[in-house]
Amino acid sequence: MGTLPFFVYVSAFLLLPTGIVAIGALFDANNAFTLENYAHLSRSFVVKSTIDTTVVSAITAVLGAVLGSLLAYAIATGNPNGVLRRVSISASGVLAQFGGVTLAFAFIASIGPAGFVYLFAQSHGFDFYAHGIWLFEPIQGLSLVYLYFQIPLMVLVFLPALDGIKPQWREAAESLGGSTWHYWRYVAGPILFPAFLGGTLLLFANAFSAYATANALINQGAPMLAQQISNAISSEVGAAEPGFAKAIAVQMIVIVTLVTILYSLLQRRTSRWL
Amino acid sequence: MTERSGVEVRLENLVRRYGAVTALDGLSLTIAPGELVALLGPSGCGKTTALRLLAGLEQSDEGRVVIAGQDVTDLPVNKRNIGMVFQAYSLFPHMVAWENVAFGLQMRHIGTAERKKRALDMLELVGLGRYAERYANQMSGGQQQRVALARALAIQPQVLLLDEPLSALDAKVRARLRDEIRRVQLEVGTTTLFVTHDQEEALAIADRVGVMQSGRLEQLGPPTEVYSRPATPFVADFVGLTNRIPGEVKFGGVEVRGTQLPLVQKDFPTGPAVALVRPEAVSIAGDGNTSSGPLVGTVIAVAFLGAVSRVTVDLGDIIVLAQLPTSAASDHPAGSKVRLALRPDPVLVDRHD
Amino acid sequence: MAVARRGVHRTRWIRLQVFRYAAFLFAAIFFLVPIGAMLEFSTRSNSGARTLEYWKSIVTFPDLIGTVGAPGQATGIVASLELALITSVVMLVLLVPTMVWVRLKLKRLNRIVEFICLLPLTIPAIVLVVGLFPMYIWLGSNFSDSILTLALAYVVLVLPYCYRTLDSGLGAIDVKTLSEAARSLGARWEQVMWRVIAPNISNAILNATLLSVALVLGEYTIANNLLYNNLQVELVHLGRTNAGVSIAVAVASLLFAFVLLIAISFVGGRPRRARPEAATKLGAGPVQGSAG
Numbered sequence: 010m011g012t013l014p015f016f017v018y019v020s021a022f023l024l025l026p027t028g029i030v031a032i033g034a035l036f037d038a039n040n041a042f043t044l045e046n047y048a049h050l051s052r053s054f055v056v057k058s059t060i061d062t063t064v065v066s067a068i069t070a071v072l073g074a075v076l077g078s079l080l081a082y083a084i085a086t087g088n089p090n091g092v093l094r095r096v097s098i099s100a101s102g103v104l105a106q107f108g109g110v111t112l113a114f115a116f117i118a119s120i121g122p123a124g125f126v127y128l129f130a131q132s133h134g135f136d137f138y139a140h141g142i143w144l145f146e147p148i149q150g151l152s153l154v155y156l157y158f159q160i161p162l163m164v165l166v167f168l169p170a171l172d173g174i175k176p177q178w179r180e181a182a183e184s185l186g187g188s189t190w191h192y193w194r195y196v197a198g199p200i201l202f203p204a205f206l207g208g209t210l211l212l213f214a215n216a217f218s219a220y221a222t223a224n225a226l227i228n229q230g231a232p233m234l235a236q237q238i239s240n241a242i243s244s245e246v247g248a249a250e251p252g253f254a255k256a257i258a259v260q261m262i263v264i265v266t267l268v269t270i271l272y273s274l275l276q277r278r279t280s281r282w283l
Numbered sequence: 284m285t286e287r288s289g290v291e292v293r294l295e296n297l298v299r300r301y302g303a304v305t306a307l308d309g310l311s312l313t314i315a316p317g318e319l320v321a322l323l324g325p326s327g328c329g330k331t332t333a334l335r336l337l338a339g340l341e342q343s344d345e346g347r348v349v350i351a352g353q354d355v356t357d358l359p360v361n362k363r364n365i366g367m368v369f370q371a372y373s374l375f376p377h378m379v380a381w382e383n384v385a386f387g388l389q390m391r392h393i394g395t396a397e398r399k400k401r402a403l404d405m406l407e408l409v410g411l412g413r414y415a416e417r418y419a420n421q422m423s424g425g426q427q428q429r430v431a432l433a434r435a436l437a438i439q440p441q442v443l444l445l446d447e448p449l450s451a452l453d454a455k456v457r458a459r460l461r462d463e464i465r466r467v468q469l470e471v472g473t474t475t476l477f478v479t480h481d482q483e484e485a486l487a488i489a490d491r492v493g494v495m496q497s498g499r500l501e502q503l504g505p506p507t508e509v510y511s512r513p514a515t516p517f518v519a520d521f522v523g524l525t526n527r528i529p530g531e532v533k534f535g536g537v538e539v540r541g542t543q544l545p546l547v548q549k550d551f552p553t554g555p556a557v558a559l560v561r562p563e564a565v566s567i568a569g570d571g572n573t574s575s576g577p578l579v580g581t582v583i584a585v586a587f588l589g590a591v592s593r594v595t596v597d598l599g600d601i602i603v604l605a606q607l608p609t610s611a612a613s614d615h616p617a618g619s620k621v622r623l624a625l626r627p628d629p630v631l632v633d634r635h636d
Numbered sequence: 637m638a639v640a641r642r643g644v645h646r647t648r649w650i651r652l653q654v655f656r657y658a659a660f661l662f663a664a665i666f667f668l669v670p671i672g673a674m675l676e677f678s679t680r681s682n683s684g685a686r687t688l689e690y691w692k693s694i695v696t697f698p699d700l701i702g703t704v705g706a707p708g709q710a711t712g713i714v715a716s717l718e719l720a721l722i723t724s725v726v727m728l729v730l731l732v733p734t735m736v737w738v739r740l741k742l743k744r745l746n747r748i749v750e751f752i753c754l755l756p757l758t759i760p761a762i763v764l765v766v767g768l769f770p771m772y773i774w775l776g777s778n779f780s781d782s783i784l785t786l787a788l789a790y791v792v793l794v795l796p797y798c799y800r801t802l803d804s805g806l807g808a809i810d811v812k813t814l815s816e817a818a819r820s821l822g823a824r825w826e827q828v829m830w831r832v833i834a835p836n837i838s839n840a841i842l843n844a845t846l847l848s849v850a851l852v853l854g855e856y857t858i859a860n861n862l863l864y865n866n867l868q869v870e871l872v873h874l875g876r877t878n879a880g881v882s883i884a885v886a887v888a889s890l891l892f893a894f895v896l897l898i899a900i901s902f903v904g905g906r907p908r909r910a911r912p913e914a915a916t917k918l919g920a921g922p923v924q925g926s927a928g
Contacts, residue, residue, distance in 0.1 A: 011734065012749070014734070015731070026767025080663050095902065099897040103897055110854075114674060114883050115671060156666075157667070177373040178372075178375060181374075181431075183340070184435075185366075185435075186391060189648075224856070262758070
């Protein structure tokens with residue numbers, strides 16, 4: 010059984026912690042069974058946090074998907090062995106992965122109150138923080154920063170779908186009397202749509218789970234759900250209610266799992282004819 | 284399915300260059316209504332370019348394309364009313380067979396019920412009525428190409444264009460499908476241009492065959508003529524098998540290993556040359572044991588091809604292929620000595636190798 | 637590229653190029669400005685001139701650099717690099733044999749393995765860390781509380797990306813035939829795995845390793861919440877007191893990962909015949925017909 014090491018390892022470090030979370034949410038500090046932790050999910054700051062996180066995730070998912078797919082199209086229509094393509098894919102790989110901390114810093118350095126873009130604009134009469142420093146506001150600031158890794162992630166996920174479009178389809182569509190519009194509306198569009206939607210869902214899950222960027226950018230309060238979890242682990246309140254952090258975590262799993270299930274259903278649909 | 288008599292197609296002096304390379308060098312070709320012309324040649328000869336220019340998928344640098352008397356040179360592909368079958372991958376993967384076939388009709392704003400009916404009729408025509416609800420990836424290569432053919436014909440095009448439609452298929456499927464295509468083409472009567480690098484295909488189904496090399500048409504004629512009376516050495520070499528036997532051009536003909544043969548190219552300069560002799564023109568005159576001469580040699584191999592057999596004979600300095608009825612070939616198995624004879628038909632010669 | 641004499645295709649091609657250049661221009665601005673800003677910020681001095689002071693002072697922060705030679709007690713950069721190495725090795729040792737085995741003998745397990753490897757995408761790091769917390773307390777008191785134990789969790793994090801990369805690499809070669817040939821010549825299974833299969837998916841292995849390295853170097857969530865001080869955690873600490881230096885390090889690590897990935901894409905860039913030739917012709921691509 011050569012696969013045994015793999016399953017043992019995964020059980021220990023993936024399934025076990027998840028189990029601890031799922032089950033731990035049902036117990037209180039005295040190890041007595043309780044549903045209190047789940048009841049506490051209706052606390053106003055948790056609800057607000059859930060809503061804010063969903064809003065940010067939705068915005069960056071849709072925007073990231075649209076902009077990312079456009080960029081992917083620009084890459085796909087270029088030389089398949091060219092330098093531009095390699096550079097773009099490597100850059101996407103780095104930026105999609107590379108930890109929100111660096112990105113948060115990058116945005117602080119460019120459009121933060123001491124950033125050179127802001128200072129430059131200000132010296133030319135355009136003070137975009139005149140009504141408050143929105144960069145550190147969860148919805149506006151975080152959304153903009155999240156796009157920095159959402160767009161590359163979409164490029165990575167959508168590019169293979171674009172590469173799979175055969176030139177013969179366009180030529181066939183045209184030879185049968187179709188115009189450019191017809192081609193996109195009836196052929197390329199429908200073929201690419203599942204991949205596009207899948208990418209959007211992936212981006213949503215990605216933003217919803219993000220912790221690092223939020224934490225590095227926003228020091229005041231804990232507006233994102235991920236930060237709520239972190240606080241709940243380490244704060245005093247957390248020590249008194251160890252199951253609370255787990256309950257929030259379970260809520261997060263449920264939401265992300267729903268999205269992921271939708272994603273894999275879409276994948277299956279596409280693989281029917283691809 | 285209303286029958287359509289075909290239209291005339293004319294390619295006039297088409298020139299197409301890619302940078303320093305000239306893909307088509309002034310190609311002129313007229314296809315009669317309802318005719319199937321095959322363009323045959325090696326890769327890079329310009330046959331696919333010619334097809335794509337006719338389709339409108341590419342633009343020529345010079346020359347005209349005329350369909351049914353109308354100059355369509357400046358017309359984009361989707362306005363030319365042509366039907367095209369590609370080499371591979373052209374079925375839309377997200378549509379089932381009938382939806383693919385109906386696509387052209389959809390582009391012509393024909394209602395769903397009507398176009399579904401017509402699509403199903405077309406699928407029946409190519410023998411795939413039962414596959415109407417299948418996706419491309421649920422069908423074999425041969426079936427996909429038949430659907431592609433149905434799709435191209437559903438719109439009742441003025442011209443049918445086939446770009447090496449059989450090249451991506453297995454040998455057995457190829458032979459069957461090629462006959463299918465010809466049957467359907469004759470039934471519908473559409474003027475057709477068929478591009479291929481497989482000379483057997485071209486000879487089997489075309490009304491006329493155009494052999495191309497380096498952007499030029501070397502010969503255009505019925506299959507029998509191209510085969511038995513090749514106009515140039517290239518055609519002789521490319522179409523069918525050819526023996527290249529050194530000989531000497533003299534006044535009035537060419538002498539090949541002791542045999543005088545009439546010469547096709549009357550003005551070929553005298554001197555050493557290579558005669559192009561078909562295996563069918565080489566016969567076994569008798570046992571080689573008691574004779575000697577330039578046409579005596581040993582049989583190396585006998586390839587059984589059914590009614591005929593191909594005998595490979597080593598004459599010492601060159602190897603010659605002879606094709607004879609199997610019954611005759613069985614008298615001379617591998618290892619036996621034979622004496623060959625050349626039929627006194629006119630031959631083409633080429634420069635000495 | 638030959639210039640067609642007549643209209644439709646040329647206009648389409650021009651429009652496509654305009655779109656592409658515009659797209660790349662905006663992308664370049666959006667993505668490079670913040671990085672440029674980081675460079676600017678980290679070289680800014682009070683007098684307005686450029687200075688490398690922050691960059692040079694990186695070495696003066698021992699917690700940031702970490703100490704070499706004391707494995708397990710390191711912090712910052714050294715710790716993260718060590719973690720990257722361990723994670724990559726463990727990941728490869730765990731995944732490659734398992735995936736090959738599944739392909740060869742245990743096809744039914746394919747779905748399960750695939751599902752498990754995709755799980756970490758569904759279970760956010762922040763959630764995982766909640767469950768890992770008590771585990772690491774137990775680990776710390778019974779085995780070791782070295783920062784290197786983070787590698788154990790990191791392997792799980794990189795599973796989705798590495799699985800996909802290795803999977804497409806294995807899909808491009810004929811694993812069955814190669815292993816049968818090797819076995820018939822007398823090879824033991826470890827030899828088949830590491831001397832026959834692995835060299836043939838070197839590209840995929842390289843990419844998987846790179847993804848692991850990039851992820852580990854950029855990992856913050858788990859390290860922070862398990863109270864370890866890896867590179868990113870140290871960066872955030874430092875960022876609160878000395879922005880200039882922390883941003884300099886951030887730029888450096890970003891560029892490092894980028895250069896590494898680019899280098900790999902060129903080194904490993906042998907022409908892959910399995911790839912279809914479709915890409916150039918998407919949409920209104922320049923119509924280059926085959927010349928014959």
